[in-house]
Amino acid sequence: MSAILLDGNAIAARIREGLRARVEALRRAGRPPFLVAVQAGKDPASAIYLRNQRRLCEENGVGYRLDDLPADASLDAVLDHLDALGRDPSVTGVIVQRPLPPQVPARALQAAIPPVKDVEGTNPANLGMVIYGRPTLVTCTALSVMAMIREARVPLRGAEAVVVGHSEIAGKPTALLLLDELATVTVCHIGTRDLALHTRRADILVVAVGKPGLVRADMVKKGALIVDVGINRVGNRTVGDVDEGARDVAGFLTPVPGGVGPVTVTTLLRNTVECARVQAGLPAWQEG
Numbered sequence: 497m498s499a500i501l502l503d504g505n506a507i508a509a510r511i512r513e514g515l516r517a518r519v520e521a522l523r524r525a526g527r528p529p530f531l532v533a534v535q536a537g538k539d540p541a542s543a544i545y546l547r548n549q550r551r552l553c554e555e556n557g558v559g560y561r562l563d564d565l566p567a568d569a570s571l572d573a574v575l576d577h578l579d580a581l582g583r584d585p586s587v588t589g590v591i592v593q594r595p596l597p598p599q600v601p602a603r604a605l606q607a608a609i610p611p612v613k614d615v616e617g618t619n620p621a622n623l624g625m626v627i628y629g630r631p632t633l634v635t636c637t638a639l640s641v642m643a644m645i646r647e648a649r650v651p652l653r654g655a656e657a658v659v660v661g662h663s664e665i666a667g668k669p670t671a672l673l674l675l676d677e678l679a680t681v682t683v684c685h686i687g688t689r690d691l692a693l694h695t696r697r698a699d700i701l702v703v704a705v706g707k708p709g710l711v712r713a714d715m716v717k718k719g720a721l722i723v724d725v726g727i728n729r730v731g732n733r734t735v736g737d738v739d740e741g742a743r744d745v746a747g748f749l750t751p752v753p754g755g756v757g758p759v760t761v762t763t764l765l766r767n768t769v770e771c772a773r774v775q776a777g778l779p780a781w782q783e784g
């Protein structure tokens with residue numbers, strides 16, 4: 497058996513296509529989406545990411561600006577900046593670029609971005625809506641995992657879903673979204689005693705850890721859907737958390753690169769447009 501590979505680039509292109517009419521409608525209504533990225537200090541690793549962010553926005557009719565704050569900016573200075581962006585009606589979305597300097601803890605900033613402008617979905621109010629089962633702005637990674645799962649069209653109700661990794665942006669919100677679909681969800685983490693015991697039961701296996709080779713072929717149920725979120729550099733290759741051998745066992749698999757990654761990037765655009773829609777009083781967008 498060879499798994500069907502879920503093509504993240506094709507899914508991302510389709511999401512962008514679907515966004516076009518929404519962006520146009522916002523422009524016609526005089527409420528164009530406008531994303532501001534804030535960075536404190538210039539991290540060389542972020543430069544490519546920021547360039548791609550700008551290109552993605554500009555190619556899709558979304559305004560974009562990068563606000564550069566100095567590396568020694570105080571927490572108060574960054575909070576003041578976010579406060580000004582929060583009150584500026586022409587700014588419809590705000591993203592804070594990581595890494596942040598040590599004097600600026602990310603958690604303090606998450607609460608400072610108004611929930612309606614929170615394109616990363618990490619304001620406590622937006623994270624709370626995921627627990628309520630009424631998600632509006634969800635973290636880009638969790639949204640893209642769900643987009644990959646929908647693409648495979650496997651039944652979720654009653655399915656055994658195992659999520660490996662419990663981070664705020666990936667594992668935890670994904671587990672809650674799967675729970676909303678009435679999957680039976682198990683979350684594994686660093687304290688899990690026997691990872692394989694759980695992964696072998698999974699009809700749907702989401703792996704978001706950042707450890708190459710963590711999940712081997714012998715840890716996968718035949719025919720399972722595997723969403724590999726991990727991005728790891730091994731020599732000059734980019735690999736996920738799941739061994740290539742799993743392709744012979746799984747039914748569906750997201751490749752790395754070219755799987756979850758491109759969908760996550762496009763989901764940032766989706767959330768930017770969604771924020772602008774919420775601010776314009778338009779109804780929330782139903783995924784499908």
Ligand code: NAP
Nearest residue numbers: 637661662663666685686704705706725726727756757760
């Ligand atoms: P993170 O915040 O470091 O979280 C990693 C999680 O894995 C933690 O919950 C950790 O648990 C758990 N973990 C560590 N070792 C484990 C083990 N041996 N068995 C089971 N669980 C273990 O990372 P993240 O931000 O969620 O990202 C995870 C990976 O996804 C990284 O490779 C990252 O680059 C990638 N990523 C990809 C995308 C994409 O679009 N494809 C987006 C975001 C992230 P403890 O906290 O208990 O140690």
